[in-house]
Amino acid sequence: MNDNTAPGDGESKANDALDISVKVYPVKEPKSNLLAYVSVTLGGCFAVNDIRVMNSEKGPFMAMPSKKGKDGQYHDSCFPTTAAMRKNLNEAVMGEFARVTQKESVRGAIQNGQKEASARPAPEYQKAARRTAGAR
Numbered sequence: 001m002n003d004n005t006a007p008g009d010g011e012s013k014a015n016d017a018l019d020i021s022v023k024v025y026p027v028k029e030p031k032s033n034l035l036a037y038v039s040v041t042l043g044g045c046f047a048v049n050d051i052r053v054m055n056s057e058k059g060p061f062m063a064m065p066s067k068k069g070k071d072g073q074y075h076d077s078c079f080p081t082t083a084a085m086r087k088n089l090n091e092a093v094m095g096e097f098a099r100v101t102q103k104e105s106v107r108g109a110i111q112n113g114q115k116e117a118s119a120r121p122a123p124e125y126q127k128a129a130r131r132t133a134g135a136r
Helices: 008-017 083-119 125-136
Strands: 022-028 033-044 047-055 061-064 067-069 074-076
Touching: 022 083, 033 083, 047 083, 061 083
Parallel strands: none
Antiparallel strands: 022 033, 033 047, 047 061, 067 074
């Protein structure tokens, strides 16, 4: 921390300037309410793995990595220490999750369309063209 700044002054600036890189790994067959695993790299120098995107009645949310304590409760093993960092991290994770899942749903729709098209019988003009080409 710089001696010329008051405590907290550099903190919000650091959160705003911090590069957050996100990789989302959707769960192919969701079990219970787990939708995806996420890996985040902060500032290109610190990685956090096993962040989860969970589904709830209120919609998807980000859950930080946690472990079960002696008291039987789960406790986050790492977490943002400021509200600004929590907001930035949540926006980055949920934004990338939405982008990836939308891309996959479009890809799935295209693949389903291709399967349906190949399952349909060929139009008569294509059948006639095939017969003519085979007769030569």
